[in-house]
Amino acid sequence: KNEVEQSPQNLTAQEGEFITINCSYSVGISALHWLQQHPGGGIVSLFMLSSGKKKHGRLIATINIQEKHSSLHITASHPRDSAVYICAVRSRGAGTASKLTFGTGTRLQVTL
Amino acid sequence: GAVVSQHPSWVICKSGTSVKIECRSLDFQATTMFWYRQFPKQSLMLMATSNEGSKATYEQGVEKDKFLINHASLTLSTLTVTSAHPEDSSFYICSARAPQETQYFGPGTRLLVL
Numbered sequence: 001k002n003e004v005e006q007s008p009q010n011l012t013a014q015e016g017e018f019i020t021i022n023c024s025y026s027v028g029i030s031a032l033h034w035l036q037q038h039p040g041g042g043i044v045s046l047f048m049l050s051s052g053k054k055k056h057g058r059l060i061a062t063i064n065i066q067e068k069h070s071s072l073h074i075t076a077s078h079p080r081d082s083a084v085y086i087c088a089v090r091s092r093g094a095g096t097a098s099k100l101t102f103g104t105g106t107r108l109q110v111t112l
Numbered sequence: 113g114a115v116v117s118q119h120p121s122w123v124i125c126k127s128g129t130s131v132k133i134e135c136r137s138l139d140f141q142a143t144t145m146f147w148y149r150q151f152p153k154q155s156l157m158l159m160a161t162s163n164e165g166s167k168a169t170y171e172q173g174v175e176k177d178k179f180l181i182n183h184a185s186l187t188l189s190t191l192t193v194t195s196a197h198p199e200d201s202s203f204y205i206c207s208a209r210a211p212q213e214t215q216y217f218g219p220g221t222r223l224l225v226l
Contacts (some may be wrong), residue, residue, distance in 0.1 A: 018197065031213060041150075041203055043217035086155070090213075099146065102155045 003027055006103035008086050013110050015086040021106045023087030031102065032074045034061050035086040043086075046072070057108065077110045083109070115139055116208050118218035123216055126226055132192045133221045135206030140188035142208035146215075147179070150203045161190050196225045 007022045023032070034046040047061040048052050049070065054061050058077075063070040075080055089104040125131050135145060146162055148156040160181050162168040165188040166168035178200075180192040189208075193200055206218040 033215065035217070040219075041222065042219035043205060045208075045214065045216055050216050057192075059226075099161060101157055104155050 002104070003101050004087055004089055004103040006008055006081050006085075006106050008106060009104065010107045011109070012054050013077050013108070014108055015112050017077050017079055017110075019081075019108065019110075021072045021085050021087075021108070023072070023103055024068060025070075025081070025087075025089045025101075027065045027089065027101075028092040029065075029068075029089040030092045030098070031090045033088040033090075034070070035088060037084040037086060037105070044086075071096050074108075079110045079112060082108055115214055116206065116216045116218040118204075118221050121219060121220075122147060122222040122224075124224045124226065127197050128195055130194045131196055132190055133204055133206070133223075135189045135191070135218055137187045137208040137210075140208075140210045142189075142210065143186065144209040145183055145188075145189040146207040146209075147181060147191050148205045148207065149215070150220075155170075156205060157218060161222070190195060193223065196223070198225045201225045209216055 003022045003026050011063050033047045036044045036046050037041045040044045060073040082107040084107050086105045088100040090098050117136045119196045120136045138216045145157045148177050150156050159174045160168045160170045162181050162183040164186050170176045183189040201218050201224050203222050207215050209215045
């Protein structure tokens with residue numbers, strides 16, 4: 001079992017739909033990242049969370065530390081949101097050189 | 113937000129040659145930089161962690177003599193793929209950690225070894 005599990009693996013939505021991507025992890029963490037990777041390959045860091053909820057534009061990220069679960073929501077989805085969304089966690093207590101453990105990603109396709 | 117650049121964005125080389133990839137943090141000082149490789153439709157795989165002024169820490173299975181990492185300053189790290197072979201063809205991504213612990217990723221370098 002991977003330390004970081006994402007669901008769904010693939011998601012197709014119509015423009016305007018509300019989208020939720022889930023991430024569950026099995027280790028204690030100091031932070032959780034949501035990343036976006038477009039087909040060209042470049043990765044954008046969307047959020048870094050250690051508790052609660054963050055919002056940026058149409059994107060909302062939540063985390064429940066007790067349940068070891070995080071969600072990424074996209075409101076009013078648009079074709080330009082089509083990308084791979086990756087959840088990554090940093091283990092707790094590993095110091096400043098701690099590394100990220102990545103989920104396998106959720107491939108989102110938003111159609112017109 | 114903070115920006116991490118990589119150069120070149122893509123490179124094609126002949127088997128046996130060496131290729132150097134640069135990673136720069138443009139508007140912050142990165143004490144730690146990370147090098148990843150990614151195969152098609154797979155997740156990022158950490159190759160090594162680089163701290164400024166010290167030797168890089170390589171992940172298990174990554175040959176340090178083949179993938180030379182130099183973290184010369186707080187804004188520059190380089191990865192040199194020595195004697196590249198077709199199996200080294202991949203997408204290489206660097207990442208830099210900002211002082212407030214947010215990690216920023218470069219746009220990646222696509223390497224094709226013929």
